[in-house]
Amino acid sequence: xxxxxxxxxxxxxxxxxxxxxxxxxxxxxxxxxxxxxxxxxxxxxxxxxxxxxxxxxxxxxxxxxxxxxxxxxxxxxxxxxxxxxxxxxxxxxxxxxxxxxxxxxxxxxxxxxxxxxxxxxxxxxxxxxxxxxxxxxxxxxxxxxxxxxxxxxxxxxxxxxxxxxxxxxxxxxxxxxxxxxxxxxxxxxxxxxxxxxxxxxxxxxxxxxxxxxxxxxxxxxxxxxxxxxxxxxxxxxxxxxxxxxxxxxxxxxxxxxxxxxxxxxxxxxxxxxxxxxxxxxxxxxxxxxxxxxxxxxxxxxxxxxxxxxxxxxxxxxxxxxxxxxxxxxxxxxxxxxxxxxxxxxxxxxxxxxxxxxxxxxxxxxxxxxxxxxxxxxxxxxxxxxxxxxxxxxxxxxxxxxxxxxxxxxxxxxxxxxxxxxxxxx
Amino acid sequence: xxxxxxxxxxxxxxxxxxxxxxxxxxxxxxxxxxxxxxxxxxxxxxxxxxxxxxxxxxxxxxxxxxxxxxxxxxxxxxxxxxxxxxxxxxxxxxxxxxxxxxxxxxxxxxxxxxxxxxxxxxxxxxxxxxxxxxxxxxxxxxxxxxxxxxxxxxxxxxxxxxxxxxxxxxxxxxxxxxxxxxxxxxxxxxxxxxxxxxxxxxxxxxxxxxxxxxxxxxxxxxxxxxxxxxxxxxxxxxxxxxxxxxxxxxxxxxxxxxxxxxxx
Numbered sequence: 001x002x003x004x005x006x007x008x009x010x011x012x013x014x015x016x017x018x019x020x021x022x023x024x025x026x027x028x029x030x031x032x033x034x035x036x037x038x039x040x041x042x043x044x045x046x047x048x049x050x051x052x053x054x055x056x057x058x059x060x061x062x063x064x065x066x067x068x069x070x071x072x073x074x075x076x077x078x079x080x081x082x083x084x085x086x087x088x089x090x091x092x093x094x095x096x097x098x099x100x101x102x103x104x105x106x107x108x109x110x111x112x113x114x115x116x117x118x119x120x121x122x123x124x125x126x127x128x129x130x131x132x133x134x135x136x137x138x139x140x141x142x143x144x145x146x147x148x149x150x151x152x153x154x155x156x157x158x159x160x161x162x163x164x165x166x167x168x169x170x171x172x173x174x175x176x177x178x179x180x181x182x183x184x185x186x187x188x189x190x191x192x193x194x195x196x197x198x199x200x201x202x203x204x205x206x207x208x209x210x211x212x213x214x215x216x217x218x219x220x221x222x223x224x225x226x227x228x229x230x231x232x233x234x235x236x237x238x239x240x241x242x243x244x245x246x247x248x249x250x251x252x253x254x255x256x257x258x259x260x261x262x263x264x265x266x267x268x269x270x271x272x273x274x275x276x277x278x279x280x281x282x283x284x285x286x287x288x289x290x291x292x293x294x295x296x297x298x299x300x301x302x303x304x305x306x307x308x309x310x311x312x313x314x315x316x317x318x319x320x321x322x323x324x325x326x327x328x329x330x331x332x333x334x335x336x337x338x339x340x341x342x343x344x345x346x347x348x349x350x351x352x353x354x355x356x357x358x359x360x361x362x363x364x365x366x367x368x369x370x371x372x373x374x375x376x377x378x379x380x381x382x383x384x385x386x387x388x389x390x391x392x393x394x395x396x397x398x399x400x401x402x403x404x405x406x407x408x409x410x411x412x413x414x415x416x417x418x419x420x421x422x423x424x425x
Numbered sequence: 426x427x428x429x430x431x432x433x434x435x436x437x438x439x440x441x442x443x444x445x446x447x448x449x450x451x452x453x454x455x456x457x458x459x460x461x462x463x464x465x466x467x468x469x470x471x472x473x474x475x476x477x478x479x480x481x482x483x484x485x486x487x488x489x490x491x492x493x494x495x496x497x498x499x500x501x502x503x504x505x506x507x508x509x510x511x512x513x514x515x516x517x518x519x520x521x522x523x524x525x526x527x528x529x530x531x532x533x534x535x536x537x538x539x540x541x542x543x544x545x546x547x548x549x550x551x552x553x554x555x556x557x558x559x560x561x562x563x564x565x566x567x568x569x570x571x572x573x574x575x576x577x578x579x580x581x582x583x584x585x586x587x588x589x590x591x592x593x594x595x596x597x598x599x600x601x602x603x604x605x606x607x608x609x610x611x612x613x614x615x616x617x618x619x620x621x622x623x624x625x626x627x628x629x630x631x632x633x634x635x636x637x638x639x640x641x642x643x644x645x646x647x648x649x650x651x652x653x654x655x656x657x658x659x660x661x662x663x664x665x666x667x668x669x670x671x672x673x674x675x676x677x678x679x680x681x682x683x684x685x686x687x688x689x
Contacts, residue, residue, distance in 0.1 A: 371491065376528035377538070379488050380598060381516035381546035390541065394532025394581075 008042035014062035015043060019144040019175070026116040030123030034143035037127075041134050050133050053314040053346040054285040058253040059137060059229045067323035068167030070250070071195030072221025075411055080162035080191055083149060086165060088174025088326040090147050102155035103188060108148035108177060118150045121179045125205040125233035126301030129259035133289065138231040138257070141203040152181050153212070157188040165194035173196035178204045181326040181352075182212035182240075189405070192218035199227040206234040208242050210264060216244040221415060224281065231259070237296070237350050238264025245403045246273040248284055249419050255285040260264050265294045272302040272402035276416055277311035278423045285314035292325040301332040304399040306392055307343035308423070318350040321358050330360035337395045338366055389420045438503075439606050439637030440464040445498035447486050456482045459498070464606070469638040471648055473660035473673060475681045480641045481525060483659075484610040488522040489515050502606055516542075517549035519605030520609070523595040524614050528581040538582045539564060543601055567600040568645035571627050585619035589620035596627035608639045613647035625650030640677070660685050
């Protein structure tokens with residue numbers, strides 16, 4: 001590989017200068033490896049193909065300063081085991097007791113034994129997810145994560161684990177790395193909500209063994225100054241289920257990447273998202289890469305974005321069907337509702353198929369509120385603003401219906417409705 | 426005060442349209458050329474006329490749809506000017522349009538829609554909102570009489586409904602919202618005889634002393650089931666002939682061309 005240009009090396013040095021690098025213990029090798037990979041590829045730059053629609057500067061700048069006062073913690077009605085991180089640091093006092101039937105949770109910073117089950121996952125799924133498209137900020141998170149959770153699911157978890165992020169310092173620069181391993185037939189629901197820090201870079205590696213079921217629902221809520229780049233890397237085995245949903249409200253720079261590798265037959269992988277944004281400072285990017293490497297698997301991508309007053313939404317979604325992945329059923333839809341002429345939606349749907357007996361469909365649309373439907377509602381006495389909200393929520397409903405648990409879906413629906421009430425006109 | 430005085434004056438006049446002129450907003454195309462029409466409370470008026478005569482435009486203009494410009498005239502509901510109101514204000518004032526093509530709204534449940542509409546109107550009139558329990562009871566009762574099953578109520582508004590189901594859903598809305606002035610735009614279009622009878626029964630059940638009806642139709646057959654008190658013939662943007670129910674039969678027998686030839 002060619003050596004990195006000096007300017008990119010300088011940029012990388014500046015970004016990692018103040019970061020903590022724990023090079024010892026079972027994570028040492030993965031972190032060292034990540035650091036050298038990072039040295040080869042550098043940080044994302046505006047001209048990189050996968051950053052064409054999203055300027056990486058806010059995520060790669062050496063320092064950050066952002067308002068963290070508007071974070072939104074969700075799912076308060078759901079009985080869950082709460083794990084709290086403040087500015088990216090585990091807060092034992094604010095967290096519940098980590099013991100639960102069916103799973104073990106260890107804090108990454110406490111996992112100091114020489115041999116650890118997570119060694120087989122930590123940085124491994126991330127490394128695999130670098131091909132064919134590099135994701136340097138995920139590599140950075142593997143190298144420099146200061147904390148995170150290692151969750152081993154051995155049975156059916158009795159209640160969800162809710163990771164609550166609280167940002168307090170307006171210069172906090174949190175880098176977290178979570179690993180989840182679901183053993184054969186195990187089940188768990190992972191919830192995430194809140195704003196982690198002034199800037200948040202994270203990895204979530206999920207290894208879903210045969211017949212296991214993993215559900216993930218998260219809220220990125222309300223803070224208009226949010227800067228976040230999350231990555232999910234999942235390995236999805238035979239007859240297992242992986243489902244992830246993200247509601248993203250406001251945020252000046254949000255990039256959520258999901259790299260799902262379906263490696264076992266008859267597996268299911270769904271990712272979905274609902275996004276709402278108002279104003280020129282709003283930028284939201286969902287970048288998804290799903291690889292089908294086994295037979296009779298189903299994947300779904302359902303993304304809906306509501307954009308107004310010059311907001312920008314991005315969707316890059318790819319389905320790769322490898323040779324031999326017969327009877328693949330791949331579905332991808334990305335849609336935006338543009339509430340005015342200033343907002344924009346940039347979509348890059350991709351299909352790459354090397355098997356001959358597959359069913360793959362994708363669609364991408366941008367549109368305005370349907371005038372006829374609006375008039376119909378008003379003619380029945382529904383006031384204009386309420387009619388608009390109803391139609392916007394109706395637009396988001398298809399994405400929200402991807403969430404299996406109705407109470408969780410309702411929680412997010414109400415938050416989106418609340419946003420619409422606050423952003424009328 | 427002047428408002429209530431004028432209300433008293435028009436005590437039994439529900440809808441009063443005077444010299445209504447309307448053109449398309451974006452084009453120099455005139456559609457209504459001086460419509461005069463008065464509908465009394467308790468009466469059913471029918472408007473018949475050939476395609477393109479302006480019947481549907483009249484219903485849209487009265488209910489406040491975008492795309493039209495009123496260049497002259499007025500339309501009052503119980504003495505209040507409709508043309509100054511937003512569509513939702515017209516609805517709260519008691520106007521209801523049963524659409525020729527009811528709109529499908531994916532993602533909005535029929536029940537949510539009906540309850541939102543009912544409560545929005547009640548709120549606009551300063552009335553108390555209907556509780557979820559009372560609403561459910563009310564809907565069940567009205568739906569049963571129109572043979573609308575629970576499944577239809579659970580689905581998104583008009584999505585996957587047959588033509589007949591859509592029209593029945595319109596009448597259900599009318600029954601729930603209890604408007605003072607009902608306009609039915611080509612409600613018979615796309616219906617077979619049985620479906621038409623069901624819809625007509627629903628409309629007839631709503632006929633009352635305090636309510637006016639304007640039934641817009643191309644064919645006479647709907648008027649066999651919803652018997653009008655007065656029949657108007659509309660042509661080229663104007664009411665050109667007014668008479669009793671026998672006028673509808675004449676249309677059926679001789680067609681519009683003959684009748685209109687007699688007028689002009």
